[in-house]
Amino acid sequence: MRKGWQRRQGMGCRIAAWVRLGVAAGGALFGSAWAASAVDGQATGGAAFDRNAHPGKALFERHCAACHLGGTPKAPHLDSLHTMAPDAVLGALTDGLMREQAKGLNAGERRQVAEYLAGRDLTDVGAAPGPVMCGAERRAFDLSRPPAATGWGYDNRRFVSAAQAGLSKDDLPRLKLKWAFAFPSAMRARSQPVAAFGVVFVGSQDGSVYALDLEAGCARWRSKVSAEVRTAIVVEPWPAGGVPGRSPRLFFGDILGRVYAMDALSGQLLWQSRPDDHPNATITGTPVPYGGLLYVPVSSLEVLAAADETYACCTFRGSVVALDRESGELRWRHYTVGQPPAAHGRTARGTDILGPSGAPVWNSPTVDAGRGVLYHGSGENYSSPADRNSNTVFAVDLKTGERRWQYQTTAGDAWNMACTGAKGSRANCPAERGPDFDIGASVIRAEHGDGKETLVVAPKSGEVFGLDPDSGAQRWRIRLGQGSIFGGIHFGMAAEGTRVYVPIVDHRLQADGRRSEGGTPGLYAVDARSGAVLWSVAAPAADCGGRPPGCSPGISAAVTAVPGAVFAGHLSGWLRAYDGATGAVLWAFDTTAAFPAVNGAAARGGSMSGPGGLVTDGHVVVNSGYAFGGHMPGNALLVFSVDGR
Secondary structure, three states: OHHHHHOOOOOOOOHHHHOOOOEEOOEEEEOHHHHHHHOEEEEEEEOEEEOOOOHHHHHHHHHOOOHOOOOOOOOOOHHHHHHOOHHHHHHHHHOOOOOOOOOOOOHHHHHHHHHHHHHHHHHHOOOOOOOOOHHHOOOOOOOOOOOOOOOOOOEOOOOHHHHHOOOOOHHHEEEEEEEEEEOOOOEHHHHHHHHEEEEEEEEOOOOEEEEEEEEOOOOEEEEEEEOOOOOOOOOOOOOOOOOOOOOEEEEEEOOOOOEEEEOOOOOOOOEEEEOOOOOOEEOOOOOOOOOOOOEEEEEEEEEHHOOOOOOOOOOOEEEEEEEEEOOEEEEEEOOOOOOEEEEEHHHHHHHHOOOOEEOOOOOOOEEOOOOOOOEEEOOEEOOOOOOOOOOOEEEEEEOOOEEEEEEEOOOOOOOOOHHOHHHHOOOOOOOEEOOOOOOOOOOOOEEEEOOOOEEEEEOOOOOEEOOOOOOOOOOEEOOOOOOOOOOOOOOOOEEEEEEEEEEEEOEEEOOOEOOOOOOOOOOEEEEEEEOEEEEEEEEHHHHHHOOOEEEOOOOOOOOOOEEOEEEEEOOEEEEEEEEEOOOOOEEEOOOOEEEEOOOOOEOOOOOOOOOEEEEOEEEEEEEEOOOOOOOOOOOOEEEEEOOOO
């Protein structure tokens, strides 16, 4: 069976390698979306560049267009590929992640593909500017400012106290851009920023991890790991007085499934571990440090590899692992799917059908120290049979990983990318054909104020559930959105007391790849005790006026609450602050413009998805750019403060 795990690919529709985003040797697969791009038809040196006449166009159409002209919804569209830096593409095709797919092309042809996609001659391309390093006056870390225990990796209510925020609701209309940073070699920004010690810690698409001065945007240090960092860079709990004899540590994962511990003051790597040896394992949910352990959710890109009808689907099983914080050694593992997959049939192409599989974990787990458990959700099965573990909330013992209880939000869900292909190429699509209603948002423990709690769970179905934390029994259930493979609820809610803010994306794409009508994108406030809707506000359809095809006004990114207000980033690129009591818009900012960046490049945002806002010490910090699934690319880290001071 092990042989069936290996991907067998030819040159053509092989999206798994593209979506790994990982790193071509020496750099990211995707280059700077805006800093290095030229106006179509003109090279940066001023010489005319005619894309239509360039030989790279015919090569692209012959070898790549089947996926990247809409044949596969999650493959970057040609519009996004045109923003890629040609040197990065060339590296990927020559000795990076796409080398196997490009082995039928000679060196000149690979160069032509890269030039066609970027609309530039390769000789005109220079290195994207890195960060400006801090001078002596800004190099010191203030260890009296430990991380606040809010957000992914800490407290999934994503509520920022007034003391931590340093902003009141009345301050929000006066927010102005203070500084911007342009991530080099990036067309998306998917790592949740975290603040501590006077700096912002954030990861990036090319595998760089930054410690940026909160006030000025210069870098205290920059380190690099092997692939894109999509998780938050979590700073371990740290007393204000410090710990004698050692520095605070950072924990995070990358898209190739590795987990890292790093010195927060120097960026020095302390240890790394790959807790799941499946070739398609990835880490998209933020690890959680608690006690002496690091709880890590493990997801997979095998759902994409299944689009290859010669691939034996599927063998990955989602899990949460507990690693020793000192060494990275495995202490326990909780698989979502209890038994290993086995062959139980063949596809029309004669490839083994393996299952049960899937149920990945791509949300950050929630710690309940009082009950001694960890809550996490799972995604869909990748192959038949659909079992009782997909789209399920689990409560597992913090010390042993033993399962206490589980609750399934949508039954009978098995799906992979083969289900969205052309009719003749769906060999690996399970009989269930979706609907792909993962639980992507972290579980929220909403406190009632009377010693009681409700767990609030919101999957991509558009429904929201209230569960008993002791038993997993359902207390209430409501529907807010239509749901699809790109939402209902995508990356995360926030809670201010019993008021839970629920973002609905409802991007209109169904599990079989068809567009659908309807949907209710916007922001909702729900009472955690009863499930009653307190208010709702629709995402403005006008947001997408003049923007690329496929623009959606919905809210896919996690939201972040402060006293009396909530910040939400839209797929349209708009960032808004909403009144917590009424839903009225208090402040709005279009992140898709071009902004002068502190590192001498141009920062430009795009769709906002994944991480939510960081609110700390009078600043609001957001990422903008999400060139995935047809959304708008961007490379921007934007920092706001009152009047930009």
